[in-house]
Amino acid sequence: MTKRYYLTTPIYYVNDAPHIGHAYTTLACDVIARFKRLDGYDVKFLTGTDEHGQKVEKSADKAGVAPQAFTDRVSQNFRDLADFMNFTHTDFIRTTEPRHKKACQEIWRRLKDNGHIYLDKYAGWYAVRDEAYYAEDELTTNAEGQKIAPSGAEVEWVEESSYFFNLSQWEQPLLKFYDDNPDFILPKSRRNEVISFVKGGLRDLSISRTTFKWGVPVPGDDEHIMYVWLDALTNYLTSAGFPDADNEGFDDYWPADLHMVGKDILRFHAVYWPAFLMGAGLPLPKRIYAHGWWTNEGQKISKSLGNVIDPIELVNKYGLDQVRYFMLREVPFGNDGDFNHQSMINRMNGELANDFGNLSQRVLSMIQKNCAAQVPVPGDYTEDDNQLLVAVHNLLDGCRGHIDVQSFNESLESMWVVVRAANAYVDTQAPWKLKKQNPDRMKTVLYVLAETIRHLAILMQPFTPLSSGKMLDQLAVEDGERTFEFLSAETPLVSGRSLPKPEGVFPRFVEEEG
Ligand code: MSP
Numbered sequence: 001m002t003k004r005y006y007l008t009t010p011i012y013y014v015n016d017a018p019h020i021g022h023a024y025t026t027l028a029c030d031v032i033a034r035f036k037r038l039d040g041y042d043v044k045f046l047t048g049t050d051e052h053g054q055k056v057e058k059s060a061d062k063a064g065v066a067p068q069a070f071t072d073r074v075s076q077n078f079r080d081l082a083d084f085m086n087f088t089h090t091d092f093i094r095t096t097e098p099r100h101k102k103a104c105q106e107i108w109r110r111l112k113d114n115g116h117i118y119l120d121k122y123a124g125w126y127a128v129r130d131e132a133y134y135a136e137d138e139l140t141t142n143a144e145g146q147k148i149a150p151s152g153a154e155v156e157w158v159e160e161s162s163y164f165f166n167l168s169q170w171e172q173p174l175l176k177f178y179d180d181n182p183d184f185i186l187p188k189s190r191r192n193e194v195i196s197f198v199k200g201g202l203r204d205l206s207i208s209r210t211t212f213k214w215g216v217p218v219p220g221d222d223e224h225i226m227y228v229w230l231d232a233l234t235n236y237l238t239s240a241g242f243p244d245a246d247n248e249g250f251d252d253y254w255p256a257d258l259h260m261v262g263k264d265i266l267r268f269h270a271v272y273w274p275a276f277l278m279g280a281g282l283p284l285p286k287r288i289y290a291h292g293w294w295t296n297e298g299q300k301i302s303k304s305l306g307n308v309i310d311p312i313e314l315v316n317k318y319g320l321d322q323v324r325y326f327m328l329r330e331v332p333f334g335n336d337g338d339f340n341h342q343s344m345i346n347r348m349n350g351e352l353a354n355d356f357g358n359l360s361q362r363v364l365s366m367i368q369k370n371c372a373a374q375v376p377v378p379g380d381y382t383e384d385d386n387q388l389l390v391a392v393h394n395l396l397d398g399c400r401g402h403i404d405v406q407s408f409n410e411s412l413e414s415m416w417v418v419v420r421a422a423n424a425y426v427d428t429q430a431p432w433k434l435k436k437q438n439p440d441r442m443k444t445v446l447y448v449l450a451e452t453i454r455h456l457a458i459l460m461q462p463f464t465p466l467s468s469g470k471m472l473d474q475l476a477v478e479d480g481e482r483t484f485e486f487l488s489a490e491t492p493l494v495s496g497r498s499l500p501k502p503e504g505v506f507p508r509f510v511e512e513e514g
Helices: 020-038 054-062 067-084 098-113 167-180 188-199 228-233 235-239 263-280 311-318 320-329 341-370 383-404 408-429 431-437 439-460 465-474
Strands: 004-008 042-050 091-094 117-127 132-134 156-165 221-226 258-262 288-291 294-296 337-339
Touching: 004 020, 020 042, 020 067, 020 258, 020 288, 020 294, 020 311, 020 320, 020 383, 042 067, 042 235, 054 067, 067 091, 067 311, 091 235, 098 117, 098 228, 098 235, 098 263, 156 221, 156 263, 167 188, 167 263, 188 263, 221 228, 228 235, 228 263, 258 263, 263 288, 311 320, 320 341, 320 408, 320 465, 337 341, 341 408, 341 431, 341 439, 341 465, 383 408, 383 439, 408 431, 408 439, 431 439, 439 465
Parallel strands: 004 042, 004 258, 042 091, 258 288, 294 337
Antiparallel strands: 117 132, 117 156
16 A cells, blocks of 8 residues: 655745744655655645735735735745755645645535534734734733734724634533544643643634635625635645545645744644535644744844844855755754754764765775775675674654654654664774774674665655765765665675765865954
């Protein structure tokens, strides 16, 4: 049976240029997507842009462009960033596409037919920046007397006719669902926050607007457009073929295995979304993971502070694989993290260039010089050899476990335990001394090291695809031999293959003079 895996990024608002936060969420998904593919899964990986709503309409206005032309332009920037970052999504959705409008109207109809939508009047606070409604008691007042949402966004008073979703009825079903599915929300601390929010009581949710037009019309009542979050969340169904695909209205991938989101949008995904799906009688996704936020040299990233990090600049400065590695290595994934130049250099030079890059360069150069540039034939293994090889062969299981709970840094740490062990093994075995004393033993040592590097390079492909690929080229590992099937004692590195001249794979960062 085919193993399938469906994962999604949030769809990005097109009011703004893409920045490091957007690249981060998609990067995390890209690493999982690549990992799962190498592990034999048929992966569906969705990203895209969230193009409706007041926030986008206002940005288009400000730019003096019609919303459609504006979203065409900005959406393309997100597509370009995804290509630049070497992301491997299989679908890029835009909420302005006809397939999406159709899915939105269908979920609305189902909610309506099931008796969960009613018409009333909304009078309350709305934050355009968050595209969210807030209750009076959630707000504070700033020095200028302006009411402020907990997120820091300004709110405005809205009074209009609106359709409501009966969210208040879903408190118990949601709590039961969280209880029955303890890993639905990760990390655990976020799960607890969501549960206490739901236990605090849910109010019915306004799900349509009448005071602007940029959105999906409510079926049967063109005066209203659908609330942008109901529209946006439905993108995950649209891409899965809803409502027209063969398999009860879906392709073979729904329910999604993972919705990856930032902590700021967890409530929409872990409370509203499951309630909408239950209301519409549709299966629920298996996991919502909420990651933390990046700051820049200790400061909150914001346009007004002028410290927004452009991922393209970052990559041009440090290198693509280096940035990919750093972002997932530096910070435990659910936590907030600080981007600073020094930590970037430390990871890039200390771990990639020194620990891993030098290991491979030293070993491959010794093979080049002392083994006629061919993968050596090993003799019998000693206890030291076996100790290293056992650790190497156990890596895949460990990494699988970590990736299945989105613990990227632990997955990398488990690989670095082996990188460090391999460096220590080089020192204790001292193959350069064996060259004269015991050339056969030297060959065994170099073989064990090359085999270790092969495993590490295969497992590092999701994080640093280009560099790992080069490393595997240098070990003469063929394209068809780079999946996780080849990570075992039964499919070892093939002796006798000719190796190309080794070249450094992970360059050091050198500060420019002046
Ligand atoms: N359009 C909604 C999502 C709809 S999903 C059905 C949205 N878009 S967004 O463009 O504002 O944000 C998308 C993602 O970027 C969120 O997951 C958010 O957490 C992430 N980030 C934005 N700034 C960030 C940082 N400074 N650090 C890390 N991630 C951050 O919300």
